[in-house]
Amino acid sequence: MIAFINGNILSMEGDGLETVVIKGERIEKVGHKGILKDMGEVEVFDLKGRMLIPGFIDSHIHFVDMGLNLARVDLSQTTSLRDALAKAEGRLEQEKKTTPLICVDFDESRWMENRLPKREELDRLSRKRAVIFRRMCGHLAVANTKALSSIPKGWEKIDYSSGILLEDVVLCINEVFPPDGKKIETAIMRAQKRAHSLGITAIHDMTSGRYLNVYRKMEREGNLQVRVYAVLPARDIDHITSVNGKWLKTGGVKLFADGSIGARTAALNSPYPGTKNYGILNYRMEKLKKIVSEADIEKVQVFIHAIGERAIGQVLDVYGRELKDNSRRHRIEHFELADDTLIRRARKLGIILAMQPNFITNWGKSGGMYQKVFGEGGLHTNRFKTVLREGCIVCFGSDSMPPGPIYGIRGAVEHPTEGIPIHDALKMYTINSAYAGFDEKLIGSIKEGKRADLVVLSGAPPDLKVDVTILNGEVVYKRSDTL
Numbered sequence: 384m385i386a387f388i389n390g391n392i393l394s395m396e397g398d399g400l401e402t403v404v405i406k407g408e409r410i411e412k413v414g415h416k417g418i419l420k421d422m423g424e425v426e427v428f429d430l431k432g433r434m435l436i437p438g439f440i441d442s443h444i445h446f447v448d449m450g451l452n453l454a455r456v457d458l459s460q461t462t463s464l465r466d467a468l469a470k471a472e473g474r475l476e477q478e479k480k481t482t483p484l485i486c487v488d489f490d491e492s493r494w495m496e497n498r499l500p501k502r503e504e505l506d507r508l509s510r511k512r513a514v515i516f517r518r519m520c521g522h523l524a525v526a527n528t529k530a531l532s533s534i535p536k537g538w539e540k541i542d543y544s545s546g547i548l549l550e551d552v553v554l555c556i557n558e559v560f561p562p563d564g565k566k567i568e569t570a571i572m573r574a575q576k577r578a579h580s581l582g583i584t585a586i587h588d589m590t591s592g593r594y595l596n597v598y599r600k601m602e603r604e605g606n607l608q609v610r611v612y613a614v615l616p617a618r619d620i621d622h623i624t625s626v627n628g629k630w631l632k633t634g635g636v637k638l639f640a641d642g643s644i645g646a647r648t649a650a651l652n653s654p655y656p657g658t659k660n661y662g663i664l665n666y667r668m669e670k671l672k673k674i675v676s677e678a679d680i681e682k683v684q685v686f687i688h689a690i691g692e693r694a695i696g697q698v699l700d701v702y703g704r705e706l707k708d709n710s711r712r713h714r715i716e717h718f719e720l721a722d723d724t725l726i727r728r729a730r731k732l733g734i735i736l737a738m739q740p741n742f743i744t745n746w747g748k749s750g751g752m753y754q755k756v757f758g759e760g761g762l763h764t765n766r767f768k769t770v771l772r773e774g775c776i777v778c779f780g781s782d783s784m785p786p787g788p789i790y791g792i793r794g795a796v797e798h799p800t801e802g803i804p805i806h807d808a809l810k811m812y813t814i815n816s817a818y819a820g821f822d823e824k825l826i827g828s829i830k831e832g833k834r835a836d837l838v839v840l841s842g843a844p845p846d847l848k849v850d851v852t853i854l855n856g857e858v859v860y861k862r863s864d865t866l
Contacts (some may be wrong), residue, residue, distance in 0.1 A: 390430025394829035405835040438584030438836030440816035443780030449569025460488035483513035504544025523646035578862035580840040585610035641694035649691035709733040743794030779811035
């Protein structure tokens with residue numbers, strides 16, 4: 384048994400805890416310091432004033448892609464297109480391979496050129512090797528001529544002149560240019576290690592049937608070290624095999640009602656400023672109603688990506704018409720541009736809102752992408768304070784942009800108009816995310832009988848650091864300079 388004492392223990396079940404005792408995989412006892420007197424031999428973990436919280440649950444992540452991207456050319460920190468092209472050129476010179484070079488996470492709104500790459504610029508990097516620059520949002524990419532000629536027939540929204548790819552062909556880039564099973568397993572192992580360092584012990588992974596098969600293999604072989612709720616594309620709804628193991632489970636389907644703001648494909652009620660573009664609705668009402676109705680009957684949870692207010696309104700219309708209640712805890716992912724009316728409708732229907740506070744850290748401050756696109760109105764997106772005040776059910780995830788609850792929590796706390804207290808932000812990343820994945824009886828809070836998934840944090844909010852991550856009672860990460 385291990386006892387945690389002398390810290391700020393945030394159980395998410397109420398304040399006042401002084402001691403937490405874990406035994407094996409579970410939380411054995413919680414209470415005041417006196418509970419240790421009659422417990423026999425106990426190893427003491429002195430928190431030394433640090434914070435102890437439940438393990439973080441990222442309720443919207445692309446875990447395999449995250450692992451794959453760790454081995455790809457990372458453009459997230461580039462400040463110019465010139466720098467991005469130079470990074471790609473350096474990798475091409477270093478590797479001398481024939482497989483596609485996928486460069487990820489660029490954000491042209493942070494580049495001094497403030498524009499997308501051109502196909503011709505990627506052609507100058509290589510005419511013999513496929514080169515793809517994938518935008519951070521995952522809804523837009525630019526490909527060179529070799530990559531365009533390598534895309535199998537059947538994929539849509541490809542502009543062969545500019546090299547611009549939109550929506551499905553980008554979202555499914557790892558199906559268009561598929562890694563083999565060994566690379567997928569290596570990516571998951573790499574992503575697990577990264578997740579532990581970020582305090583993440585459980586995920587809702589927006590994944591695929593192919594990735595699910597690798598997860599199942601890893602669980603059988605004892606190599607899975609994060610709790611995975613695998614959410615499959617809606618097209619796989621007829622092929623979902625019920626999985627409910629120690630580390631892995633299924634039960635949800637994901638679909639996209641619209642695109643993204645960065646790609647100008649999020650569906651708006653008014654055109655994007657200076658254009659005639661209203662964004663894209665990906666489904667007709669009847670099709671969307673059919674998917675939701677079938678999923679609800681089959682007791683499958685629905686995760687619908689909806690960013691623009693037009694898409695959010697369409698999704699709420701469908702939920703309102705097809706659901707008698709929301710016992711299946713159907714969700715809207717992102718919910719970025721919701722007005723007061725949409726927020727109240729979501730609360731009335733009991734729809735779970737899976738939001739990403741790291742978007743504010745990325746783009747929501749003064750001078751960021753939201754403001755560049757929408758003017759002063761851009762400072763009022765992702766309305767965390769309002770949705771909580773209205774009584775909505777909210778969970779937090781990262782969408783892998785980037786993964787990291789601490790990074791996201793900073794966005795939630797420092798939102799220029801909709802900031803929330805640190806404790807509320809922590810709840811969104813723990814107990815609320817557990818509820819959003821039907822896991823509230825197992826994880827998400829520090830309570831007797833629950834799994835011993837814990838994180839030790841140091842520093843003053845929001846400048847927090849993950850010192851120790853404990854998963855199922857075992858230390859899986861310890862910061863090298865941790866006292």
